[in-house]
Amino acid sequence: MTVLFVVPEASAPSGGHTYDRRIARAMTALGWPVRTVAVAGGWPRPAREELDGLASVLDGEPDGARVLVDGLVACGAPEAVVPHAARLRLAVLVHLPLADETGLAPETARELDAREREVLRCGVRVVATSGWAARRLAAHHGLAGQGGRSGVEVVAPGVDPAPLARGSGGAAGGRLACVASLTPRKGHDLLFEALAGLRGLPWECVCAGPGAPPPRPGIEDRVRFTGSVVGAELAGVYDSADLLVLASRAETYGMVVTEALARGVPVVAAGVGGVPEALGRASDGRVPGLLVPPGDADALGRALRWWLTDPGLRKGLREAARSRRQELAGWPDAARAMAGALGL
Known part of the structure; x- marks a missing residue:
């Protein structure tokens, strides 16, 4: 069965975009086909038409389809995600809890945190990219018993083999x-x-x-x-x-x-x-x-x-x-x- 992976449209290189691209490629290579759909928008605070666009993508999937949604998209959009939780085999991949972004106004952080909680507690599988993030999400949003042992599955990033760096070629290390x-x-x-x-x-x-x-x-x-x-x-x-x-x-x-x-x-x-x-x-x-x-x-x-x-x-x-x-x-x-x- 092909997995639909919904990701935010990349405006600039980032660790999250790299993770999404590489995990999709590696799963496909190992025999678990992944079809990636990028959605444009002001995630995680989308406009009404962008919420409608995400909902349309999910509407197009048959009952029981496996769908993985990047948390930058899903966690700010409970209106689009929650109605599909019982119909699809939905999973949400959280790179960074939304309220943890630096520089947010307190009221914005509270709103994003509440929207994220609504999504993560609606019955979806939750995947985090580190043990620390999994523990934090499980404790903060009350996810124990949902999904993995902590309530959140951990899929840490991989890394490509690479040659040893030459550095400065000296001992100073500057x-x-x-x-x-x-x-x-x-x-x-x-x-x-x-x-x-x-x-x-x-x-x-x-x-x-x-x-x-x-x-x-x-x-x-x-x-x-x-x-x-x-x-x-x-x-x-x-x-x-x-x-x-x-x-x-x-x-x-x-x-x-x-x-x-x-x-x-x-x-x-x-x-x-x-x-x-x-x-x-x-x-x-x-x-x-x-x-x-x-x-x-x-x-x-x-x-x-x-x-x-x-x-x-x-x-x-x-x-x-x-x-x-x-x-x-x-x-x-x-x-x-x-x-x-x-x-x-």
């Missing part, structure tokens, strides 16, 4: 990379504040991702923005990096963490949401990076200073990253997990 959209949730302001305190040390930082570059007072000549990059250009960013830095205020998983580790690149990141899960440990127990409290630019600065000034630390983290690299799950593993979550 080539930093931040791969993230330029939005408040990704914490570039915190990163730049931390880096401003390290002007006396040798480093340069490449920021790869869509969006308008934010201010970076005092370090303008040492931070470079690439804009949106995919494919070979994105691979080039990772290949030239000594260290991945991620200062996110919220992160359900953090696919860029495993993408860096797949190349043996250590990570310094805010220990928020599913990031510790993505970073993980090597089989010998070593952690291939440093985690700092979210929202703490001073702690991030201290971790980066430690990386830049301690050769022994750099050597240990590189070795741990290379060990962890051998143990990362691929997209076929994620596809099998999703097939199980959907009851295929």
